[in-house]
Amino acid sequence: MFVTELRFECYADTTITAAEQAINQLLEAWRANGQILGREFAVAFNDGEFKVRLLLPEKNSLSHKFNSAWAKQALLQLTQAKLLTPREKYIGQDINSEVSCIDTPSWQVLYTSYVHMCSPVRNGDNLLPIPLYRLPATFNGDHKRIIKWQTEWQACDELQMAAATQAEFAALTELSTVESDLFRRGWDLRGRIEFLTKIPTYYYLYRVGGNSKQDELDRVCPKCGSANWKLAEPLLDMFQFKCDHCRIVSNISWDYL
Numbered sequence: 001m002f003v004t005e006l007r008f009e010c011y012a013d014t015t016i017t018a019a020e021q022a023i024n025q026l027l028e029a030w031r032a033n034g035q036i037l038g039r040e041f042a043v044a045f046n047d048g049e050f051k052v053r054l055l056l057p058e059k060n061s062l063s064h065k066f067n068s069a070w071a072k073q074a075l076l077q078l079t080q081a082k083l084l085t086p087r088e089k090y091i092g093q094d095i096n097s098e099v100s101c102i103d104t105p106s107w108q109v110l111y112t113s114y115v116h117m118c119s120p121v122r123n124g125d126n127l128l129p130i131p132l133y134r135l136p137a138t139f140n141g142d143h144k145r146i147i148k149w150q151t152e153w154q155a156c157d158e159l160q161m162a163a164a165t166q167a168e169f170a171a172l173t174e175l176s177t178v179e180s181d182l183f184r185r186g187w188d189l190r191g192r193i194e195f196l197t198k199i200p201t202y203y204y205l206y207r208v209g210g211n212s213k214q215d216e217l218d219r220v221c222p223k224c225g226s227a228n229w230k231l232a233e234p235l236l237d238m239f240q241f242k243c244d245h246c247r248i249v250s251n252i253s254w255d256y257l
C-alpha cells in the first residue's frame with residue numbers, strides 16, 4: 001500500500017466548516033469505494049490550505065477512472081466550498097502492509113481480520129487483497145456495504161481476541177456461526193461479488209475452540225452438513241475446509257493447529 005498527501009487550496013474566502021464538510025464528503029466517498037483505506041483521517045489546516053495523508057491500495061487509486069459517481073460529485077462540490085481540485089504528492093510505500101493484486105484470480109475469498117486495513121476481497125490463489133474499486137460496484141454505485149461489513153467483522157474480531165469482556169462471546173458467535181448476522185450479510189455480499197465478476201467467491205468462516213483435534217478434523221460443513229469439505233492439504237496454509245456447494249472456507253480450530 002502507498003501513502004500520499006493531498007493538498008486542498010482555498011481560492012476564495014470560505015469557512016473552515018464548509019471546507020471541512022466538502023473534504024470529509026470526498027474522503028467518505030473514496031472510502032466507500034475502497035480507494036482509500038482506514039477510518040480516521042486527520043485533516044490539518046495551516047496557512048490557507050488543508051492537508052491530509054491517505055493510505056492507498058495502489059499508487060493510482062485516486063485516478064479519476066476509479067471514482068464512483070459519489071466521488072465525482074464530491075469533487076465537484078469542492079468548488080462550492082471554494083476549494084481547488086486537490087493536488088496529490090506521493091510520499092512512499094507503506095512498509096507495514098500487503099501489496100495489492102490485479103491479476104485475475106481463479107477464485108476469491110472474503111477474508112479480513114482486525115489487523116488488516118486492506119480490501120477484504122482476496123485473490124484465492126495467493127491471498128493478496130484485490131482493491132474494491134477494481135470490482136464492479138456491488139450496491140448503489142460503490143462498495144459501502146462491504147466496507148461496513150468489514151468494519152463490523154473487525155470490531156468483533158478485536159473483542160474476541162482481547163478476551164476481556166462478556167462481549168467476547170457474542171462477537172465470537174458472529175464470526176464463527178452460519179446463523180449470525182455477519183455471516184448472512186457477508187455471505188450475500190460474496191454471492192453478489194461472484195455474480196458480478198463470474199469468479200467463484202467464498203466466505204471465510206472463523207473457527208476456534210472445540211473439544212479435540214479429532215472432533216475438529218471430523219467437523220462437517222455447518223451450512224449443508226457435508227463431511228466432504230475437508231481438504232487433504234490446507235489451502236494457502238490456512239483453509240483446511242472448503243465447501244464448493246456452500247462457498248465457505250474455514251480453518252481447523254486455532255486451538256488444534
Ligand SMILES: [Zn+2]
Binds near residue numbers: 222224225247
Ligand atoms: Zn456446505
